[in-house]
Each structure stands twice: as C-alpha cells, then as structure tokens.
Amino acid sequence: MSWLLFSAVFWVAALWVNIRLANSAYHETRAVRLAVPTIFGITVLVVWEGLVRGLQVPPVILPPPSAVAAKFATSLPILWEDFVQTFVKGALSGYVLGCGSAVLVAIAIDRSEFLQRGLLPVGNFIAALPIIGTAPIMVMWFGFDWQSKAAVVVAMVFFPMLVNTVQGLAASEAMQRDLMKTYSASYWQTLLKLRLPAAMPFIFNGLKISTTLALIGAIVAEFFGSPIRGMGFRISTEVGRLALDMVWAEIAVAAIAGSVFYGAVALVERGVTFWHPSQRG
Amino acid sequence: MKSVLPILTVVAAIIALWYGAAVWLNSKWVYDQAARAGVEVSFTEVVKQTMNQERPKLPAPHQVAAELWKTTVEKKITSKRSLVFHGWITLSATLLGFAIGTGLGILLAVGIVHNRAMEMSVMPWAIASQTIPIIAIAPMIIVVLNSVGIQGLLPKAIISAYLSFFPVVVGMVKGLRSPQVMLLDQMKTWNASRAQIFWKLRLPASMPYLFASLKVGIAASLVGAIVGELPTGAIRGLGARLLSGSYYGQTVQIWAALMAAAILAAALVGIVGLIQRITLRRMGMAQ
Structure with a gap:
C-alpha cells in the first residue's frame, strides 16, 4: 500500500514540477527542454516500479525496472555477445551493403530518365511492402548465421534508400546545373561537385530511416532461426522461459543501439550538410 | 500516364530476373538428381525441370501465381489451407x-x-x-x-x-x-x-x-x-x-x-x- 501511495505522490509532484517548468519564463532554455522529458521518463519508471511492487504483479507478467536493471548489470557478457551478433554482424553489414548498393544503383540509372520514371514508382511501392516477410526465405538461402540477417537488412533498406537518392540527385536547381555547363564541367564533375552534395540531405534522410529498418530486420529475422546468440533469438527464447527481466534488458539494449545508431548518422549529417537551412541556426 | 511504359518495363525486367534466378538457383538440384541417376541432362531439359520443382530454392513466378490461385479461389474460404x-x-x-x-x-x-x-x-x-x-x-x-x-x-x-x-x-x-x-x-x-x-x-x-x-x-x-x-x-x-x-x-x-x-x-x-x-x-x- 505504501508503494502505491509513494508512486501516486511522486507522480503528482513530478507533474506539478513539469507544469511549472513548462509554463515558466525559462521554457525556451536548453536545460528546461532537457529536464522536462527526463523528469517524465523518471516518473514513468518510478510509477512502474511502485505499481508492480504495490499491486504485487508477478514478475512473469511485468518485472519492475529495478529487476531489469539488476539483470542488465549481471548479464553484460551475454548482452554484449548478442549485440555483436545482431547489430555489428547482422544489421551493420547489411546496412552498409544495402545503402551502398542503393546509392550506386541510383547513380547508375541517373542518366536514363526512362529507368528513373519506371524505378521510382516501383521502388516506392516495394518500400511500402512488408519486406520483413522475406526473412524465412533468406534464412533458407544463407543459413542460420548473420549472413541471412544481413540479407534481410539489405532487402529492407535498399528501396527506401534508392528512392531517396534518386530524388536527391534531382534536387539541384536548373540554374546551378546551367552554371556548371558554363564552366564546361563534364557529367562526372557536375555529379561530384554539385549534384551529389546537393543530394546529401535526401541521402541522409534515407540513411536515417534505414537505421531503424536495419535493426528491425536483423531482430525479426532471428525469430525464423538463428545460432544460439543474438538479440532476436534471446528475446524469443527468454519469452518462452518467462524470464521477462532478461527480455526487458535485451529490449533496453535494442533501444540504446537504435538511438545511438540514429544519433551517429544524424551527427555525420550535421557535418556533411552544414550548409543546409535545416542545419543552420 | 507517361510513366506506364517505364513502369511496365521495370516490372518485366524484375520478372525476367526472377525467372533467371530461379533457373540458376534450382539447377543445382536438377544436376544432382541427374548425376545420381547417371544421366546427362541438356540445358533445355534443366530449364524445364527448374520451373516445376516440388520444393525449389526459388519458385518460379508462375508457380507462386498458381499456388496463390489455388489457395484463394479454389479453396473454400473457411478451409485452413485458404x-x-x-x-x-x-x-x-x-x-x-x-x-x-x-x-x-x-x-x-x-x-x-x-x-x-x-x-x-x-x-x-x-x-x-x-x-x-x-x-x-x-x-x-x-x-x-x-x-x-x-x-x-x-x-x-x-x-x-x-x-x-x-x-x-x-x-x-x-x-x-x-x-x-x-x-x-x-x-x-x-x-x-x-x-x-x-x-x-x-x-x-x-x-x-x-x-x-x-x-x-x-x-x-x-x-x-x-x-x-x-x-x-x-x-x-x-x-x-x-x-x-x-x-x-x-x-x-x-x-x-x-x-x-x-x-x-x-x-x-x-x-x-x-x-x-x-x-x-x-x-x-x-x-
């Protein structure tokens, strides 16, 4: 009972602080902008902990965050092994292969307006399909290990990336291309010095979308068969054993990996497209 | 409307690639079977056999279409195979x-x-x-x-x-x-x-x-x-x-x-x- 009371009091107090902060004169400052969502996140954790303890929810339904944190801390080697298997080997290699080949294909079809007019709608169409369903096929073709996961990731990121790159290559303005012509720049010079840099905001948009897709592909593909390590494998087997604290720890790893991956790409984007209006000011 | 022809071309190219891949991926099984039986198979024979395997590595488009037709139209919709x-x-x-x-x-x-x-x-x-x-x-x-x-x-x-x-x-x-x-x-x-x-x-x-x-x-x-x-x-x-x-x-x-x-x-x-x-x-x- 005291746990329930505590979490209710904490919730009301945090709510009050957040409302005061958000409506104060300082709501535009960086510190407050960081503090408010942090307080909200902490409140969710505290209320979760309080409710689970107060209502005595069995740990096979919802473990308290403290149990998850304890499990996380004690099983670091396993989590690291799964992370390497799924993220570094599966997702990252597939991401590099898929995005790289999509950019190359986009440049290859760049000179043919006919192919672009055909590939763009088809690519857009395929990008909306549940490509994740190819996972069982890839597992059959490339075996249980990370190669099949990388193949699923390639299939998932290829078309969003292709569509974005083709759109990006068309983003430079006619006036700019004319200027390159007056400099008597060749096709490749125009491509490298004008059109590819101008395409960068689009390419990075594709790269950012693909970070999430890559992780989803690598994790879900493991549900269809994997060696005895990997984040998807661990989640599905520990769920079967009702060891939910381990599942939540694995989900925490996936969340951290996903947001760090996205953040890293966004950081590179800031360096590369520093000239773009969305990055200035 | 201008885009219809390019789209059709791309779709046709994808289907052609699919058939090509089906022949390439499934031919190993045909060659293995032939080697086990001790007979030589000509290339046209191989292509024919890759199109209609029971459990191909990559089913040909018409096999998938036939399966789709069979499991949607021909089966009763209450059937567990539909x-x-x-x-x-x-x-x-x-x-x-x-x-x-x-x-x-x-x-x-x-x-x-x-x-x-x-x-x-x-x-x-x-x-x-x-x-x-x-x-x-x-x-x-x-x-x-x-x-x-x-x-x-x-x-x-x-x-x-x-x-x-x-x-x-x-x-x-x-x-x-x-x-x-x-x-x-x-x-x-x-x-x-x-x-x-x-x-x-x-x-x-x-x-x-x-x-x-x-x-x-x-x-x-x-x-x-x-x-x-x-x-x-x-x-x-x-x-x-x-x-x-x-x-x-x-x-x-x-x-x-x-x-x-x-x-x-x-x-x-x-x-x-x-x-x-x-x-x-x-x-x-x-x-």
Whole structure:
C-alpha cells in the first residue's frame, strides 16, 4: 500500500514540477527542454516500479525496472555477445551493403530518365511492402548465421534508400546545373561537385530511416532461426522461459543501439550538410 | 500516364530476373538428381525441370501465381489451407490495431498541441521511439497477454496499434502546427475560441500530414500483425503461413504467403491514398 501511495505522490509532484517548468519564463532554455522529458521518463519508471511492487504483479507478467536493471548489470557478457551478433554482424553489414548498393544503383540509372520514371514508382511501392516477410526465405538461402540477417537488412533498406537518392540527385536547381555547363564541367564533375552534395540531405534522410529498418530486420529475422546468440533469438527464447527481466534488458539494449545508431548518422549529417537551412541556426 | 511504359518495363525486367534466378538457383538440384541417376541432362531439359520443382530454392513466378490461385479461389474460404482465411485473420488484427493506434495517436497529438507541459514531456520520447525497433516487444506482449488469458485477435491488434501510434502522433503534431502565424492571427481577430480555431483551422490544415502518416502507419500495422503471429506457434494468419512454411521447407507456400501480404499491403496503402485524394480534393487542397 505504501508503494502505491509513494508512486501516486511522486507522480503528482513530478507533474506539478513539469507544469511549472513548462509554463515558466525559462521554457525556451536548453536545460528546461532537457529536464522536462527526463523528469517524465523518471516518473514513468518510478510509477512502474511502485505499481508492480504495490499491486504485487508477478514478475512473469511485468518485472519492475529495478529487476531489469539488476539483470542488465549481471548479464553484460551475454548482452554484449548478442549485440555483436545482431547489430555489428547482422544489421551493420547489411546496412552498409544495402545503402551502398542503393546509392550506386541510383547513380547508375541517373542518366536514363526512362529507368528513373519506371524505378521510382516501383521502388516506392516495394518500400511500402512488408519486406520483413522475406526473412524465412533468406534464412533458407544463407543459413542460420548473420549472413541471412544481413540479407534481410539489405532487402529492407535498399528501396527506401534508392528512392531517396534518386530524388536527391534531382534536387539541384536548373540554374546551378546551367552554371556548371558554363564552366564546361563534364557529367562526372557536375555529379561530384554539385549534384551529389546537393543530394546529401535526401541521402541522409534515407540513411536515417534505414537505421531503424536495419535493426528491425536483423531482430525479426532471428525469430525464423538463428545460432544460439543474438538479440532476436534471446528475446524469443527468454519469452518462452518467462524470464521477462532478461527480455526487458535485451529490449533496453535494442533501444540504446537504435538511438545511438540514429544519433551517429544524424551527427555525420550535421557535418556533411552544414550548409543546409535545416542545419543552420 | 507517361510513366506506364517505364513502369511496365521495370516490372518485366524484375520478372525476367526472377525467372533467371530461379533457373540458376534450382539447377543445382536438377544436376544432382541427374548425376545420381547417371544421366546427362541438356540445358533445355534443366530449364524445364527448374520451373516445376516440388520444393525449389526459388519458385518460379508462375508457380507462386498458381499456388496463390489455388489457395484463394479454389479453396473454400473457411478451409485452413485458404489464404483468404489466413489473410482475413491478419487483416482484422491489422485494421483493429490501426484504428486503435490512429485514434489514440490523434488524441495525444491534440493534447500535445494544446498543452505545453505535455508537449515538452512526451514529444521527445515520441520522436525517439521512431529510432528504436519497438517491434522487439511483440513476442513478449503475445506471451504475457496469453498468460493472463487474452489471446487471439487482441494481442496482435495491440502490437499493430503501437506500431502505427507513434508515426501518427509525430505527423499529426506537425500537421496541427502547420497553420501560419498570420492565419492564427486572423482567427484571433475574428475572436475565435480555441475550439473554433481547432475545428476550423488546425484540423483541416493537418489533413495532408495526417494522411502521410496514415500511409506509414497502416503499412507498419500490417508488419506488426504479421510479426505478432510468429510467437504463438504458427496457428493462423499470414505470419503463421510464413513460419510453418519455413519449418517444413515449403518454399512455394512461403512465397505465396509473402505475395498475399504484399497484395494486402498494397491494397491497404492504396485505399488510404484513395481516401486521401478524395478528401483533399473536396477540401480544395488537391495537388
């Protein structure tokens, strides 16, 4: 009972602080902008902990965050092994292969307006399909290990990336291309010095979308068969054993990996497209 | 209309590549069989045999089409072998989840736009949630809800709902914020109340953004429903067809289920697109 009371009091107090902060004169400052969502996140954790303890929810339904944190801390080697298997080997290699080949294909079809007019709608169409369903096929073709996961990731990121790159290559303005012509720049010079840099905001948009897709592909593909390590494998087997604290720890790893991956790409984007209006000011 | 010929060319090229890959991937089995039987096979014979294997590495397009035809039109829709039956299981979970996720998403977006404390607390998390693979929670939701006695449609719908929820929140907040300052000032000069501003300016202005996120959301819902069918041990639904196909090496079945899922996704996104075009045209916003 005291746990329930505590979490209710904490919730009301945090709510009050957040409302005061958000409506104060300082709501535009960086510190407050960081503090408010942090307080909200902490409140969710505290209320979760309080409710689970107060209502005595069995740990096979919802473990308290403290149990998850304890499990996380004690099983670091396993989590690291799964992370390497799924993220570094599966997702990252597939991401590099898929995005790289999509950019190359986009440049290859760049000179043919006919192919672009055909590939763009088809690519857009395929990008909306549940490509994740190819996972069982890839597992059959490339075996249980990370190669099949990388193949699923390639299939998932290829078309969003292709569509974005083709759109990006068309983003430079006619006036700019004319200027390159007056400099008597060749096709490749125009491509490298004008059109590819101008395409960068689009390419990075594709790269950012693909970070999430890559992780989803690598994790879900493991549900269809994997060696005895990997984040998807661990989640599905520990769920079967009702060891939910381990599942939540694995989900925490996936969340951290996903947001760090996205953040890293966004950081590179800031360096590369520093000239773009969305990055200035 | 100009694009019809290029699109057809690309589609034809994809089908040609598919046939080529089918011959290439399946020929090994034919050669192995021939070597075991001690006979030579000519190339035309090989091509013929790669087209009609029972369990090919890559079924040829016409095999998949035949399987689709057989399992949708020729089977009774109540049969457990009918893809219409499995497709409906998946579709109902998708639609229910999509409705829940979209409804809650719009509600939260309305709250965020009108309440600064809510915006500052929730919005960063909603945006961050787009960078993490939330689908990883799917098996847990299925199993946990199963252990408290909830099974069938609802757990899958919950997964679909939370996958479509976040794109709708983010898009709808953007949309409700899209009216320019001048338009908002105009409403103020007319002495419009907050509710009036919302119904007459913000909500109509948000429609293009809403539909863009609905398209993303419904595709995500379908993926959620399919993935939600995996941990239950492959009983019903398109995801179950995929999984049981991969257990028993039934490649034709996998490809047929995959095609059915693709057709379903295309139809759902197409319907949302159609509603979008009609709505925007009636609102005078059609491009």
